[in-house]
Amino acid sequence: MYKLIKLNDALILLKIRSTSQGILVEFPFNPPSISIHEEVASYIWQWFDLRTDLNHFYEVARQDAVLYQFPQKYYGLRIMGIPDLFEALSWAIMGQQINLTFAYTLKRRLIECFGESLTINHHTYWLFPTYKKISAIDVEDLRKLQFTTRKAEYIIGVAKIMASGELTKEALLKKQDYHLIQKSLMQIRGIGTWTADYVMMKCLHHPSAFPIADVGLHNALKSHLGLACKPTIDDIKKMAINWKKLGSICYLLPMEVTI
DNA sequence: TACCAGGACCTCG
DNA sequence: CGAGGTCATGGT
Numbered sequence: 001m002y003k004l005i006k007l008n009d010a011l012i013l014l015k016i017r018s019t020s021q022g023i024l025v026e027f028p029f030n031p032p033s034i035s036i037h038e039e040v041a042s043y044i045w046q047w048f049d050l051r052t053d054l055n056h057f058y059e060v061a062r063q064d065a066v067l068y069q070f071p072q073k074y075y076g077l078r079i080m081g082i083p084d085l086f087e088a089l090s091w092a093i094m095g096q097q098i099n100l101t102f103a104y105t106l107k108r109r110l111i112e113c114f115g116e117s118l119t120i121n122h123h124t125y126w127l128f129p130t131y132k133k134i135s136a137i138d139v140e141d142l143r144k145l146q147f148t149t150r151k152a153e154y155i156i157g158v159a160k161i162m163a164s165g166e167l168t169k170e171a172l173l174k175k176q177d178y179h180l181i182q183k184s185l186m187q188i189r190g191i192g193t194w195t196a197d198y199v200m201m202k203c204l205h206h207p208s209a210f211p212i213a214d215v216g217l218h219n220a221l222k223s224h225l226g227l228a229c230k231p232t233i234d235d236i237k238k239m240a241i242n243w244k245k246l247g248s249i250c251y252l253l254p255m256e257v258t259i
Numbered sequence: 260t261a262c263c264a265g266g267a268c269c270t271c272g
Numbered sequence: 273c274g275a276g277g278t279c280a281t282g283g284t
Binding site for chain 2: 273274275276277278279281282283284
């Protein structure tokens with residue numbers, strides 16, 4: 001898998017694969033200075049959520065009526081992160097109330113219209129657009145990509161708040177308290193409970209984040225439990241009573257990332 | 260062709 | 273609060 005990232009204003013293409021030793025990261029085209037290796041490893045840890053202690057999850061899961069199969073069935077599976085706050089927020093907004101196929105189409109159009117790219121050997125790699133770039137465009141620019149007026153306003157609005165410096169990932173992380181972070185995110189137009197929870201889960205890696213209204217989650221539970229129809233919010237609340245034990249922060253030392 | 264999709268916001272009671 | 277309507281458009 002290839003991934004283009006930007007560190008210290010420099011574009012860096014990563015080639016990432018798994019080996020028996022761990023995750024192997026290579027720089028196929030532009031070997032950067034050694035000094036940047038640590039930053040790349042740090043990015044990978046965040047992205048792959050490598051700091052989360054799965055053993056803690058497994059202990060709770062083994063004794064849970066819904067999750068008991070997970071330690072074996074999905075051994076090693078983690079929640080892939082979205083390290084960039086603007087990308088996480090934008091992606092969540094794009095995915096609000098539409099099917100994922102179309103959401104991916106919108107994301108691709110946004111990236112190919114406003115994102116930076118690097119072309120090597122006739123292959124183009126893209127970066128997600130920056131909030132700075134999006135803060136300077138108009139609703140009409142996104143309407144052309146078939147964003148709804150509402151979504152265009154939301155995303156540009158978020159970009160403007162971030163460009164003003166009033167919203168940063170660092171400041172949110174500093175708050176720590178789940179409800180405090182949720183409240184500050186939900187003050188922003190376009191961010192409701194689902195989006196706030198989704199971003200806390202995918203970007204901030206907050207252990208208490210739980211998008212209980214997520215349709216994907218409902219379908220997953222239906223399929224996992226072999227239900228005739230999707231569980232209601234109340235059903236899920238009952239299932240999730242014991243999952244609150246997972247809401248305490250528990251980090252491991254990172255596993256090895258070879259570069 | 261209906262109905263649904265990884266919701267949010269607004270109004271009204 | 274909580275229910276109900278509105279927005280808005282491609283997928284299946």
